[in-house]
Amino acid sequence: MTAGQDFQPMFENLQRWNFVVKVYCAIVAVARCGGLMGVRLQDVAELAGVSMKTVSNVVRDYEHVSPTTRERVQKAIAELGYRPNMMGRRLATGRTGLLALAFSNVTVPYFAELSRAVSAAAGALGYRVLLEETDGTLAGERAVIASSEAGMVDGILFQPSMMSSVEISRHRGDLPIVILGEGAAPLPVDRVMIDNVLAARAVTEHLLALGRRRIGFAGHEAGQLSATSIQRMMGYQQALEEHGIRPEPRLLFPSAEISPSGAVQGVGAMLDAGVKVDGLVCRDDLAAIGALRALQERGVRVPDDVAVTGWDNIELSRVTFPNLTTIAPDLDGLARRAVEMLVERIGGYTGDGRHELVDYELLVRESAPSAAN
Amino acid sequence: MTAGQDFQPMFENLQRWNFVVKVYCAIVAVARCGGLMGVRLQDVAELAGVSMKTVSNVVRDYEHVSPTTRERVQKAIAELGYRPNMMGRRLATGRTGLLALAFSNVTVPYFAELSRAVSAAAGALGYRVLLEETDGTLAGERAVIASSEAGMVDGILFQPSMMSSVEISRHRGDLPIVILGEGAAPLPVDRVMIDNVLAARAVTEHLLALGRRRIGFAGHEAGQLSATSIQRMMGYQQALEEHGIRPEPRLLFPSAEISPSGAVQGVGAMLDAGVKVDGLVCRDDLAAIGALRALQERGVRVPDDVAVTGWDNIELSRVTFPNLTTIAPDLDGLARRAVEMLVERIGGYTGDGRHELVDYELLVRESAPSAAN
DNA sequence: CACGAAATTTGCAGCGCTGTAAACTGTCTG
DNA sequence: CAGACAGTTTACAGCGCTGCAAATTTCGTG
Numbered sequence: 001m002t003a004g005q006d007f008q009p010m011f012e013n014l015q016r017w018n019f020v021v022k023v024y025c026a027i028v029a030v031a032r033c034g035g036l037m038g039v040r041l042q043d044v045a046e047l048a049g050v051s052m053k054t055v056s057n058v059v060r061d062y063e064h065v066s067p068t069t070r071e072r073v074q075k076a077i078a079e080l081g082y083r084p085n086m087m088g089r090r091l092a093t094g095r096t097g098l099l100a101l102a103f104s105n106v107t108v109p110y111f112a113e114l115s116r117a118v119s120a121a122a123g124a125l126g127y128r129v130l131l132e133e134t135d136g137t138l139a140g141e142r143a144v145i146a147s148s149e150a151g152m153v154d155g156i157l158f159q160p161s162m163m164s165s166v167e168i169s170r171h172r173g174d175l176p177i178v179i180l181g182e183g184a185a186p187l188p189v190d191r192v193m194i195d196n197v198l199a200a201r202a203v204t205e206h207l208l209a210l211g212r213r214r215i216g217f218a219g220h221e222a223g224q225l226s227a228t229s230i231q232r233m234m235g236y237q238q239a240l241e242e243h244g245i246r247p248e249p250r251l252l253f254p255s256a257e258i259s260p261s262g263a264v265q266g267v268g269a270m271l272d273a274g275v276k277v278d279g280l281v282c283r284d285d286l287a288a289i290g291a292l293r294a295l296q297e298r299g300v301r302v303p304d305d306v307a308v309t310g311w312d313n314i315e316l317s318r319v320t321f322p323n324l325t326t327i328a329p330d331l332d333g334l335a336r337r338a339v340e341m342l343v344e345r346i347g348g349y350t351g352d353g354r355h356e357l358v359d360y361e362l363l364v365r366e367s368a369p370s371a372a373n
Numbered sequence: 374m375t376a377g378q379d380f381q382p383m384f385e386n387l388q389r390w391n392f393v394v395k396v397y398c399a400i401v402a403v404a405r406c407g408g409l410m411g412v413r414l415q416d417v418a419e420l421a422g423v424s425m426k427t428v429s430n431v432v433r434d435y436e437h438v439s440p441t442t443r444e445r446v447q448k449a450i451a452e453l454g455y456r457p458n459m460m461g462r463r464l465a466t467g468r469t470g471l472l473a474l475a476f477s478n479v480t481v482p483y484f485a486e487l488s489r490a491v492s493a494a495a496g497a498l499g500y501r502v503l504l505e506e507t508d509g510t511l512a513g514e515r516a517v518i519a520s521s522e523a524g525m526v527d528g529i530l531f532q533p534s535m536m537s538s539v540e541i542s543r544h545r546g547d548l549p550i551v552i553l554g555e556g557a558a559p560l561p562v563d564r565v566m567i568d569n570v571l572a573a574r575a576v577t578e579h580l581l582a583l584g585r586r587r588i589g590f591a592g593h594e595a596g597q598l599s600a601t602s603i604q605r606m607m608g609y610q611q612a613l614e615e616h617g618i619r620p621e622p623r624l625l626f627p628s629a630e631i632s633p634s635g636a637v638q639g640v641g642a643m644l645d646a647g648v649k650v651d652g653l654v655c656r657d658d659l660a661a662i663g664a665l666r667a668l669q670e671r672g673v674r675v676p677d678d679v680a681v682t683g684w685d686n687i688e689l690s691r692v693t694f695p696n697l698t699t700i701a702p703d704l705d706g707l708a709r710r711a712v713e714m715l716v717e718r719i720g721g722y723t724g725d726g727r728h729e730l731v732d733y734e735l736l737v738r739e740s741a742p743s744a745a746n
Numbered sequence: 747c748a749c750g751a752a753a754t755t756t757g758c759a760g761c762g763c764t765g766t767a768a769a770c771t772g773t774c775t776g
Numbered sequence: 777c778a779g780a781c782a783g784t785t786t787a788c789a790g791c792g793c794t795g796c797a798a799a800t801t802t803c804g805t806g
Contacts, residue, residue, distance in 0.1 A: 038547070040762060051786045056764060064784060085524040087469065088762030091460040091791050107485040107688060115479055119506065131504050133492065151458040151792085174411070260692040286689075293694040315480060316659075316689065319633040321666040413792060424756045429794065437754060439802095461792025464761050524762085 039082040048076035059084055096154050099127045099342060102144040103159040103180075104136035109314035110284065111159075114180070117335035118157060124336075125343050127154070136258075138162045145171045155342045159183060161226050176345030178338050183227045188353040190345065192338045194329045194360040196228065200235025201242075202362050203309045203327055204281050208243050209371050210307055212279030215240065216270075218253035219263045219287025226258075229283055232311070236281050251277060255287065263290025264297075271298055277306055279368070285310035285317045288324050288367070307368035322366030330359040412455040421449035432457055469527050472500045472715060475517040476532040476553075477509035482687035483657065484532075487553070490708035491530060497709075498716050500527070509631075511535045518544045528715045534599050549718030551711050555601045561726040563718065565711045567702045567733040569601065573608025574615075575735050576682045576700055577654050581616050582744050583680055585652030588613065589643075591626035592636045592660025599631075602656055605684070609654050624650060628660065636663025637670075644671055650679055652741070658683035658690045661697050661740070680741035695739030703732040 041059075045052045050069060057065050058073040065073075076082075090096045101118050103111045119129045130153055134140030141163045144156070155176040160168060160183040169188060171177060179191040207215050217236050220229035237247045253270045255262035263286065271294060280295075282288035288310030295302055302308050302322055310317050313328035337356055364370045414432075418425045423442060430438050431446040438446075449455075463469045474491050476484045492502045503526055507513030514536045517529070528549040533541060542561060544550060552564040580588050590609050593602035610620045626643045628635035636659065644667060653668075655661035661683030668675055675681050675695055683690050686701035710729055737743045 041764095042762080052762090053764075053787080054785060057785085060764090064782095066784065069784080083521055083523040085762050086522045087460055087464045087524045088791095089764075091464045091793085092762075092764040094791070096460065106479055106488055107482065109480065109482070109485075112480040112482075112485050115504075116506070129504075131488075131502075133489070148456055149459045150456040151460045260689060264692055289689065290692055293692050293696075296694040316633060316662065319637055319663055319666050320693075321669040323666075411792095414794095415792080425792090426757080426794080427755060430755085433794090439754065442754080458792050461761095462794075464763085464792075465794040467761070 039080045041082070041084070044073065044076045044080055044082045047080060048073045090151075094151075095346075096151060097127055098130050098153045099339070100130050100132050100144070100147075100153040100156045100158075102132040102134055102141070102156060104134050104140075104161050106131060106133060108286070109316065110312040113312075113314060113331060114159075114335065117331040118339060121332070121335040121339040125339060127339070127343070132156075134161070136161045142167075145177075147175075154346045157338050157342060161228070176342055178342045178345070180334070180338055181228065182231050187355075190338075190341045190353050191355045192334050192341065192358060193355075194327075194334070195357050196231035197235040197238065199311075199327045199329075199360050199362075200232040200281065201239040202235075203311070203325075204236045204239035205243075206325065206362060206364065207279035207281065207307055207309065207368060208239065208245075210279070210303075210368065211371075212307055213245060214251065214277045215245075215279035215281060216251040216253050216275070216277040217281050217283070218267050218291050219255050219258070219283035220252070221258060222254040222256050222266070232281075232283055250275060253280070253291075255290070258283075258287075260286045260290040260293075263287040264294045265290075267291045267294035268297065271295070271300070279307045280309070282308060282310050285312045285314045285324055285326055288326070289316065289320055292320060292322075292324075292367070303366065303368050309368050313363055318365070320367075325365045325368035326363050328361045328363045330361070333358040412453045414455075414457070417446065417449045417453055417455045420453060421446045463524075467524075468719075469524065470500055471503050471526045472712070473503050473505050473517070473526040473529045473531075475505040475507055475514070475529060477507050477513075477534050479504060479506060481659070482689065483685040486685075486687060486704060487532075487708065490704040491712060494705070494708040494712040498712060500712070500716070505529075507534070509534050515540075518550075520548075527719050530711055530715060534601075549715055551715040551718070553707070553711055555604050560728075563711075563714045563726050564728045565707050565714065565731060566728075567700075567707070568730050569604035570608040570611065572684075572700045572702075572733050572735075573605040573654065574612040575608075576684070576698075577609045577612035578616075579698065579735060579737065580652035580654065580680055580682065580741060581612065581618075583652070583676075583741060584744075585680055586618060587624065587650045588618075588652035588654060589624035589626050589648070589650040590654050590656070591640050591664050592628050592631070592656035593625070594631060595627040595629050595639070605654075605656055623648060626653070626664075628663070631656075631660075633659045633663040633666075636660040637667045640664045640667035641670065644668070644673070652680045653682070655681060655683050658685045658687045658697055658699055661699070662689065662693055665693060665695075665697075665740070676739065676741050682741050686736055691738070693740075698738045698741035699736050701734045701736045703734070706731040 041052045041055050045055045048055065050073060054065065054069060055073050055077075058070050059077070086097075099122050101115055103114070106112050106115060115129070115131060122129050132144045134144055141160055144158065145163070145168065153175075155178070157178050157180055158168070159180040163183075168179065177189055179189055180193070182193050182196045204215060217233055220233060225233070240247045253267050255266035263282070267280075267290065280291055282291055288308050291308055292302060295306055295308070300306055308324065310324040310326035313326045317324040317326050337358060341354060414425045414428050417428045421428065423446060427438065427442060428446050428450075431443050432450070472495050474488055476487070479485050479488065488502070488504060495502050505517045507517055514533055517531065518536070518541065526548075528551070530551050530553055531541070532553040541552065550562055552562055553566070555566050555569045577588060590606055593606060598606070613620045626640045628639035636655070640653075640663065653664055655664055661681050664681055665675060668679055668681070673679055681697065683697040683699035686699045690697040690699050710731060714727060
């Protein structure tokens, strides 16, 4: 905004700025003009004196077009302000250039960050991403998989939370699909994930290396466990057992609802019930943030009294106090591979389902510092 | 998930579960069958022994179809697993049923929550939402507004952060647009927002009512201010002046980068420079979360030493410790009105730009409790 | 039973674009 | 200068669906 170009945050200027905006608005109201509507390939072709197909060729950068023609057509395009109509193109080509990314809810930071990574990866391959939220319900997931509309997207990236692999595998066979994450995935379908069990072991071992022995697990579902929770709990269990510690069901801190508030309540209730821990492996960063609050509310010091770990490395995990030791999955790598595989499927690849692992990293921060500290 | 139906979170079961999954996968691999490809309206028509148009009428719930015919067609649809092809329909109708929602970045919790509210509101009116991220850059915003593809969406909901109203008003006139939020908006275009100045006054007055007198403002841009920051700062200034307090530029805590980490650094630097405050109005919840950390790192107690307020009422603002007193905009109301107005424009409404305000609420929580406490 | 009105159903054109294959250019040989 | 050839350009038939208007059937009534 020109008016704010050399704006100094001095209070007097604010009023002036507001005035300038008003003037601008008035000018704009006068200057505004309706845009051209519905310029078609045909119109460009007529103006340039060539066939529609030639214009189409120019628009799509087909190589065998003479420089002369190309220039003339481009001039006509500019003059008319022509912009190709996607629906027409897509009907003709059968491809939409759109990938669906389905998960429970964008307000979960991990999914928001995943969505950015996927958008970037898809963009690099010429695709755009249509977000589909399932609300984590079976009905929502079914709606996505068995979408009643055809031709909306060329393929689906799907992070299931409730749906069984059996059901996923029965999805409409004509729409390529790639499963993200640790959810149940049928063998014949491509999938990309990190090794949750291994990562959970790593994070638990980190707490063990700090000398913690009463290590709890927090933030999993109170009812039916998701595949994600199961795998992370398995890794947690394995690490404990390898150190000769018998996992105690009493040290599991489930959340009535998978959300930070759920974790506040879940962890809070256990603490109030007198359960003692000196380490807490949380299912994800949101649970860890909730756990942090539950602990701090009760005057428990983190990490001194209880060391806490998260999972996902969401942006806010760097800003909590203390900030979170967490598992940082290689989101870009995950997104890139997933999109690559999906695009290969769209391109006609029909090999067996590929199940690939991507990297992750244990980020050691304040909530569970390294042993040296 | 059948296998997990009666799953108890006992460790022994985990291994068993894993085995069950493997078995399922094997079964599925065998059972999988390719779906039918490309069932067309024509195919259904032939099977049902009616014309394409009649099938079309059934699919779209046209009223004048005899029950007999309708049933026969529906049977054929079910038998063939027909699903209408969106591209075809959209080419024919000229409408896509898609609205673009453009803002800087989904990983900003406010935008994620906005996006859900908008999706819900759009869904209620039969539209779906295509997210467009601008990365908060001028180039990104221009790309959205002047999108080189036509016909992708029927209209745009746009929350600008950099673009001037002059430029917005020059957008392609054939695509309806509604501006969200406090960004610069040209008069002729519809807009929905909350009254930022008033809300900022309310939040500042809340701190004043707590007896705070050295109240800072944190989290705004260090360079050129966004319209959002400007309006909130104006309200902050007004409240101070009304209480006979001269606003001090020294009490402004800008962030080098609009992010929680940016706020940690910005606020931290000011504190280290010896600036003393007893209240902090933050531009948004993320800044407040950053401020919280900066303060706590230095042993400053919140709210005892410094009361802090946020803005947006993001989910995490309820879970920080202390949790945040914040401005809670009526997101659902905002989304509903915005979508309504956009749909009216799509429907052909051509009146003047409407600028509407929606409600907000001051949520008093721990970081700046009510005076009674 | 005939006739007009109302309720159904249909044929067809075409939305805007692209794939294919055929029709042109012009240039380069023999 | 004919013929071969590579480089350009074009005509045309749809992609799958819907709007329109006309055709057909059904129904109620005199």
